Amino acid sequence: MIILALKIKNMPINIEQKINKLREELRMHNYNYYVLDNATISDYEFDLKLKELEKLEAENPQFFDPNSPTQRVGGEITKNFKTVEHKNRMYSLDNSYSKEDLQDWEKRIKKILETEDVSYTCELKYDGASINLSYENGVLVSAVTRGDGFQGDEVTANIKTIKSIPLVLKEAFLENFEIRGEIILPFDGFNKMNEERIDIGEEPYKNPRNTASGSLKLQDSSEVAKRPLDCLLYHIVANKNPKATHFETLEKARELGFKVPNAIEVCKSMEEVFTFIENWNTKRFDLPYETDGVVVKVNSLAQQDELGYTAKSPRWAIAYKFKTEQESTVLNEITYQVGRTGAITPVANLEPVQLAGTTVKRASLHNADQIEKLDIRVGDTVFVEKGGEIIPKVVGVDLSKRPSNSEPTVYITHCPDCNTELVRKEGDAKHYCPNEYGCPTQITSRIQHFISRKAMDIDGIGAETIELLFKEGLVQNYADLYELKEEEIIPLERMAEKSAQNMIVGIEKSKKIPFEKVLFAIGIRFVGETVAKKLANHYKNIDALKQATFEDLVNVDEIGEKIAKSVLSFFKIDLNNQLVERLKEYGLQLELSEESQEGKTEILNGKIFVVSGVFKIFNRNDLKKSIEDNGGKVASSISKKTNFIIAGDNMGPSKLAKAESLEIPIITETDYIKMLN
Numbered sequence: 257m258i259i260l261a262l263k264i265k266n267m268p269i270n271i272e273q274k275i276n277k278l279r280e281e282l283r284m285h286n287y288n289y290y291v292l293d294n295a296t297i298s299d300y301e302f303d304l305k306l307k308e309l310e311k312l313e314a315e316n317p318q319f320f321d322p323n324s325p326t327q328r329v330g331g332e333i334t335k336n337f338k339t340v341e342h343k344n345r346m347y348s349l350d351n352s353y354s355k356e357d358l359q360d361w362e363k364r365i366k367k368i369l370e371t372e373d374v375s376y377t378c379e380l381k382y383d384g385a386s387i388n389l390s391y392e393n394g395v396l397v398s399a400v401t402r403g404d405g406f407q408g409d410e411v412t413a414n415i416k417t418i419k420s421i422p423l424v425l426k427e428a429f430l431e432n433f434e435i436r437g438e439i440i441l442p443f444d445g446f447n448k449m450n451e452e453r454i455d456i457g458e459e460p461y462k463n464p465r466n467t468a469s470g471s472l473k474l475q476d477s478s479e480v481a482k483r484p485l486d487c488l489l490y491h492i493v494a495n496k497n498p499k500a501t502h503f504e505t506l507e508k509a510r511e512l513g514f515k516v517p518n519a520i521e522v523c524k525s526m527e528e529v530f531t532f533i534e535n536w537n538t539k540r541f542d543l544p545y546e547t548d549g550v551v552v553k554v555n556s557l558a559q560q561d562e563l564g565y566t567a568k569s570p571r572w573a574i575a576y577k578f579k580t581e582q583e584s585t586v587l588n589e590i591t592y593q594v595g596r597t598g599a600i601t602p603v604a605n606l607e608p609v610q611l612a613g614t615t616v617k618r619a620s621l622h623n624a625d626q627i628e629k630l631d632i633r634v635g636d637t638v639f640v641e642k643g644g645e646i647i648p649k650v651v652g653v654d655l656s657k658r659p660s661n662s663e664p665t666v667y668i669t670h671c672p673d674c675n676t677e678l679v680r681k682e683g684d685a686k687h688y689c690p691n692e693y694g695c696p697t698q699i700t701s702r703i704q705h706f707i708s709r710k711a712m713d714i715d716g717i718g719a720e721t722i723e724l725l726f727k728e729g730l731v732q733n734y735a736d737l738y739e740l741k742e743e744e745i746i747p748l749e750r751m752a753e754k755s756a757q758n759m760i761v762g763i764e765k766s767k768k769i770p771f772e773k774v775l776f777a778i779g780i781r782f783v784g785e786t787v788a789k790k791l792a793n794h795y796k797n798i799d800a801l802k803q804a805t806f807e808d809l810v811n812v813d814e815i816g817e818k819i820a821k822s823v824l825s826f827f828k829i830d831l832n833n834q835l836v837e838r839l840k841e842y843g844l845q846l847e848l849s850e851e852s853q854e855g856k857t858e859i860l861n862g863k864i865f866v867v868s869g870v871f872k873i874f875n876r877n878d879l880k881k882s883i884e885d886n887g888g889k890v891a892s893s894i895s896k897k898t899n900f901i902i903a904g905d906n907m908g909p910s911k912l913a914k915a916e917s918l919e920i921p922i923i924t925e926t927d928y929i930k931m932l933n
């Protein structure tokens with residue numbers, strides 16, 4: 257008896273605790289996902305937990321809390337932007353994973369509407385970050401993120417860098433309205449950004465969605481402008497919408513100049529909705545961007561009004577989530593690749609398996625932590641997923657199929673290539689081979705980088721030829737290329753007189769490649785194409801760059817501490833200096849050419865400018881370019897060395913105070929133009 261009473265007494269407390277624990281957990285995941293753009297569990301796992309909480313709350317209404325993650329849109333506002341209240345709330349969407357869920361939804365809405373006569377629009381669910389654009393008299397006036405649904409971050413300046421978003425509409429449409437869409441990063445652009453990151457030895461970005469969302473939160477719009485973001489629109493909010501249906505409204509949006517994808521259909525029944533879903537479940541892999549489901553919406557706007565909203569989502573819409581393309585297969589072997597910067601990447605060699613239309617044999621295992629976290633072992637049956645990334649990834653292990661003699665994976669301690677002991681810096685997920693100048697793969701990858709299209713663009717030599725030349729002892733570094741002789745090359749495997757000649761011609765031609773590309777080619781870590789261009793324009797020749805101090809470097813516009821340190825350590829190494837001197841002797845361009853100086857003047861003669869605020873005549877980047885083209889230099893922050901500050905509207909108060917205390921003249925853009933004339 258006593259035991260029973262205790263049990264009954266304890267039960268509600270347990271459920272309450274369980275509910276609170278789930279709420280806590282979900283709040284943490286929301287924070288990781290929306291604020292840090294770095295989720296630590298899969299969306300599917302997240303959705304399961306949310307559904308579990310929904311169920312517990314429905315069964316135990318006494319624990320209702322308006323602040324529960326089931327009652328609120330998951331996002332948050334950040335402190336880095338102006339917080340703006342939404343005129344019309346922004347909602348999330350209810351999720352479903354099965355046809356039954358959709359049929360239940362249909363029943364619910366038909367019951368509320370008291371009619372069988374409902375048609376739907378089906379759209380794809382674009383995977384990015386939601387945005388609300390406000391137009392007044394045909395002009396874009398603000399762009400705000402969803403935030404917590406009530407208020408969001410005002411990111412107008414960043415949004416204006418996205419070329420497909422019309423700043424002024426083709427025709428007037430209502431006095432004012434809002435249009436909502438998804439900021440996405442197409443696969444192409446995402447993969448290109450990652451190639452560049454890998455190129456300079458940075459960890460690649462995880463996935464397009466996080467990267468798109470993270471890009472919106474960058475403080476520097478010129479950085480955002482470099483990212484190939486796009487915006488797909490799906491909803492107009494207007495007081496006096498002249499259209500009667502959602503579909504017609506979207507057509508109108510398209511006419512106004514917005515990018516509204518074509519994969520939209522009006523469906524007269526759930527059967528037609530299912531057909532749309534099935535079609536796009538496979539066709540979506542041909543799209544240039546990521547989609548994670550289909551959004552089904554009641555087409556009639558009058559019916560939408562009648563249905564209204566729950567605390568979190570419209571009743572008139574529901575998302576159907578695609579299942580991620582996943583297959584299981586056997587992991588035969590783990591091999592380790594050495595990158596140009598010495599970074600080690602573990603690779604899963606798989607029993608070939610068909611996945612999303614391609615045969616997959618290899619998949620990325622990321623790093624030692626990932627292998628340990630998932631306890632991945634050779635012989636395991638593993639789950640492989642393919643997203644928009646070039647290389648598929650292993651996401652889990654089917655433990656029920658683990659062989660009884662399986663052994664935990666022991667990560668390598670020494671370089672598979674040169675046997676040097678690997679190192680791991682604090683805060684870095686990857687292991688590195690520190691033998692930068694002796695490790696064969698690092699040597700050949702550096703030469704391969706040197707000849708690559710974006711660098712010296714040497715025709716007639718490919719990556720394999722470099723390996724061959726290295727193996728044969730003909731080149732040890734990129735400078736050796738310029739000593740190669742035809743008669744040395746001809747006897748090599750798979751070489752003929754013609755190909756040897758082509759190589760020599762290609763190498764000779766590369767002597768004309770401009771300085772900024774040479775600077776990129778010599779492979780200073782973190783100096784990518786853009787940074788190389790910046791440094792070349794600022795320092796004009798390699799010797800000036802070599803003499804730059806840390807303070808000089810970090811004061812160059814857009815050059816941070818990491819790059820500055822890397823430049824300094826590159827020139828601390830004798831071998832690098834010897835190579836650079838040799839390149840100079842061979843006649844490579846180690847200073848800006850006269851041609852690239854054309855149209856440029858020396859009027860500003862080394863004067864250092866700091867640019868601050870928003871400008872009317874120039875856009876910020878053009879202003880900086882103009883300063884550099886006329887012999888001036890642009891610095892990132894105000895110091896004693898600054899000669900002038902060109903101030904636009906909204907110059908930051910701390911900059912203003914600093915300028916005044918150092919008595920540095922503050923001029924307008926008009927003053928600047930006068931200075932040039």
Ligand SMILES: NC(=O)c1ccc[n+]([C@@H]2O[C@H](COP(=O)([O-])OP(=O)(O)OC[C@H]3O[C@@H](n4cnc5c(N)ncnc54)[C@H](O)[C@@H]3O)[C@@H](O)[C@H]2O)c1
Pocket residue numbers: 285286288289290295296297298299300302303329330347348349351379380381382383385386387402437438490491551575
């Ligand atoms: N893994 C994690 O830790 C974690 C944490 C939080 C949230 N999540 C995931 O995020 C999702 C929840 O995020 P959410 O609240 O933004 O909901 P959601 O992304 O599932 O759906 C709502 C959003 O879909 C977007 N959308 C795209 N195409 C659309 C279209 N054609 N029509 C209308 N809207 C369209 C809109 O921006 C809208 O705000 C869930 O899938 C969840 O799994 C994951």
Ligand SMILES: [Zn+2]
Pocket residue numbers: 594671672673674675676689690691695696
């Ligand atoms: Zn090595």
